[in-house]
Amino acid sequence: MLIKTRKPHYIGENEVTSESVYHARRHFMAGVAGLGMAAALPRSAWAASQYDEVEQGTRPEWFASRLDKTKWKAVTAGENDKLTPFNDATHYNNFFEFGTGKDDPYKHASEMTTEPWTIEIDGEVAKPGTLDVNQLLGEQQLEERIYRLRCVEAWSMVIPWMGVPLSALLKRVEPTSDAKYVRFQTLMRPEEMPGQRSRFGLINWPYQEGLRMDEAMHPLTLLSVGMYGRVLPNQNGAPVRLVVPWKYGFKSIKSIVRISLVKEQPPTAWPTINANEYGFYSNVNPDVNHPRWSQARERRLPNSLFSTNMIDTQMFNGYGDEVASLYKGMDLRKYF
Amino acid sequence: MRLWRCAVFVAALLPFLWWAGQVAMGQAGPEPGQYLLLNFGQCALILLLLTLSLTPLMKLTRWKGFALIRRQMGLWTFSYGVLHLTSYLLFILGLDFSALGEDLQRRPYIIVGFAALLMLLALAVTSNQYSMKRLGKRWKFLHRLVYIALILVLLHFFWVVRADMTQWSGYALAGIVLMLLRIPAISRALGRVRPRKGHAKVSASRV
Numbered sequence A: 001m002l003i004k005t006r007k008p009h010y011i012g013e014n015e016v017t018s019e020s021v022y023h024a025r026r027h028f029m030a031g032v033a034g035l036g037m038a039a040a041l042p043r044s045a046w047a048a049s050q051y052d053e054v055e056q057g058t059r060p061e062w063f064a065s066r067l068d069k070t071k072w073k074a075v076t077a078g079e080n081d082k083l084t085p086f087n088d089a090t091h092y093n094n095f096f097e098f099g100t101g102k103d104d105p106y107k108h109a110s111e112m113t114t115e116p117w118t119i120e121i122d123g124e125v126a127k128p129g130t131l132d133v134n135q136l137l138g139e140q141q142l143e144e145r146i147y148r149l150r151c152v153e154a155w156s157m158v159i160p161w162m163g164v165p166l167s168a169l170l171k172r173v174e175p176t177s178d179a180k181y182v183r184f185q186t187l188m189r190p191e192e193m194p195g196q197r198s199r200f201g202l203i204n205w206p207y208q209e210g211l212r213m214d215e216a217m218h219p220l221t222l223l224s225v226g227m228y229g230r231v232l233p234n235q236n237g238a239p240v241r242l243v244v245p246w247k248y249g250f251k252s253i254k255s256i257v258r259i260s261l262v263k264e265q266p267p268t269a270w271p272t273i274n275a276n277e278y279g280f281y282s283n284v285n286p287d288v289n290h291p292r293w294s295q296a297r298e299r300r301l302p303n304s305l306f307s308t309n310m311i312d313t314q315m316f317n318g319y320g321d322e323v324a325s326l327y328k329g330m331d332l333r334k335y336f
Numbered sequence B: 001m002r003l004w005r006c007a008v009f010v011a012a013l014l015p016f017l018w019w020a021g022q023v024a025m026g027q028a029g030p031e032p033g034q035y036l037l038l039n040f041g042q043c044a045l046i047l048l049l050l051t052l053s054l055t056p057l058m059k060l061t062r063w064k065g066f067a068l069i070r071r072q073m074g075l076w077t078f079s080y081g082v083l084h085l086t087s088y089l090l091f092i093l094g095l096d097f098s099a100l101g102e103d104l105q106r107r108p109y110i111i112v113g114f115a116a117l118l119m120l121l122a123l124a125v126t127s128n129q130y131s132m133k134r135l136g137k138r139w140k141f142l143h144r145l146v147y148i149a150l151i152l153v154l155l156h157f158f159w160v161v162r163a164d165m166t167q168w169s170g171y172a173l174a175g176i177v178l179m180l181l182r183i184p185a186i187s188r189a190l191g192r193v194r195p196r197k198g199h200a201k202v203s204a205s206r207v
Helices: A019-040 A045-050 A061-067 A086-091 A104-111 A133-137 A166-173 A269-273 A320-327 B002-024 B032-061 B070-092 B097-106 B108-125 B129-135 B137-143 B145-158 B166-180 B184-189 B200-204
Strands: A071-075 A118-123 A129-132 A143-150 A155-165 A181-186 A208-212 A222-227 A241-243 A256-262 A297-300 A310-312
Touching: A061 A133, A086 A155, A129 A133, A133 A222, A143 A222, A143 A241, A155 A166, A166 A222, A166 A256, B002 B032, B002 B070, B032 B070, B032 B145, B032 B166, B070 B108, B097 B108, B108 B137, B108 B145, B129 B137, B137 B145, B145 B166
Parallel strands: A071 A143, A118 A256, A155 A297
Antiparallel strands: A118 A129, A143 A155, A155 A222, A181 A208, A181 A256, A222 A241, A297 A310
C-alpha cells in the first residue's frame, strides 16, 4: 500500500487555480489586445488560433524560441483523418510507467519532473555526449506533422506532432560503420512513476525500444517535443519522444533519456515479455493478427455508444509508399 | 431486514447509474463503449467475490442478514455479467456477428467468459423457491457451478492482462481464500449457524 504523508508545502489540487481557468484569463487578455492587432498577427499565433481549445501548458525557452520558425503542417494526414480532440489525446493513453488504466497517465504523469532533462547519446558514435532538449533539437526547425497513430490494441487516433526528424540528430552525432541499430530508453524513476513501483508489473523497467538504422534514418521518423501547437503534456511523453507512424504505438517510446547506437538488435520491452505476441519490427500489418485479437480493423477514436467508428487498418498504417521499400524481400509474417 | 435488503439493492444499482451518467455527460473518455465494458466486467467479478463471501461472513458473525442477500447478490452478479456481454456485442462488435465468429476463434478468453456467464444464467433461472423445491438435493449440486464460474472468470481476466498483474492478483487471492473457506474442515471451524426451526432453508441454500 502507498502511504502518502502531506508535507507542509504541499498544495492540494483543489487549492490551485486550474490551468484552464488560468489560460481563460490569458485568452481574455489576448482577446482584448487582439482587437487592434488582428491584422498584424505573428506567425506563432497561427498555432494559438488553430488549437483554440488546447491548454497551452508551460512554454520553455527552447520551445518558445522555435515557434516563429515552425513549419506548420509540414506533413498532413488523409482527407478522412480528422484530428483527434486534444482532450482525448491527453486523457486516453498507454504509458505503463504510470499505470495500466487508460486514464492513469493523465492522473499520475504530473508527478514526473521534466525540467531539467538530459538525453545521453552513446554507443557507436563519433560524438557521444549528454544533451539537453535545446541541444538535442540543434539548429533544426520544428515541423508540425499530422500522423495517424495506430495502437496495437486496435484503436487509433490522428495527432498533430511537433518535432524534428531523428535523422538530423543522428547525422550530427556521426554514427560509426558499426552502428546497425538505435536503442532508446525511457526515464527510470520509480519515485515519480507508480507503474515502476508495482510488484506485479510484467515489463522490465526501464522501457526500451529499438529501430534498425535505416528505419531510424527514415524521414518519417520523428523526434517529437510537442503536439497541438504546444509542448508535449507529460502523459504523452514529455519532454521528448519518438514517433514512428508506420509501427504500432508502443514503438514510439516516450520520455527518452538515452539514445544508443548499437551493433546488435537490442532487446525491446514487449517482445522480451511476450515474444509470441510482439515482434521487434511491429509494423502495422492488417494481415498479421495479434494472437488475442484481430488487427484487420481499428476503432478510430473518439467513438460513441452508437458507432464503434471501425475502419480498415492499412498496411504500414497507410505509409506504405514511403516505407515499404525498407522491408523488401522480408517475410513480414516471420518478422512481425 | 427489509430495509437492509433495499439498501443492498440500491447500493448494487448505484455503480450502473454512475457509469451510465458518466457516459451520458461525456465524462467517460473517447471510447465510452470500452469504458462500460471494462467497468461492468470488473463489477461483475467483484460482486461474484462478494456473493461468495456472504456465507463465510454469516458463519463468522452469526448475522443472518448476510444470508438474506445471497440470492439478490447472485442475481446482481449475473446482471452485471449480462451488461458486460451486452456492451461487448453492442459497443465493441457493433453487432457485426461475422466478426464474432472470428473473435471466438482468436480470443479464447471470450469463450471462457461466455461459458462462465452461461453457468451464472443457469444459477439465475434456478434461484427461485420453486426450482429449489423442485430440484431438491440436485439444486445444491447445481449451484456449486458457481465455483467453476469463478475460476473461468479469473481465467478470462488473466488472459486480458497485458502489462501488470497487480489487480488480477488481488482478485485471484480473494478467490483462493474464499475457495479455501469451503474446505469442510475450515468451513466447520468457522462455526456453524445452528439451523433453528423454520430457518432450515437458510442452510439448505448455502453455496
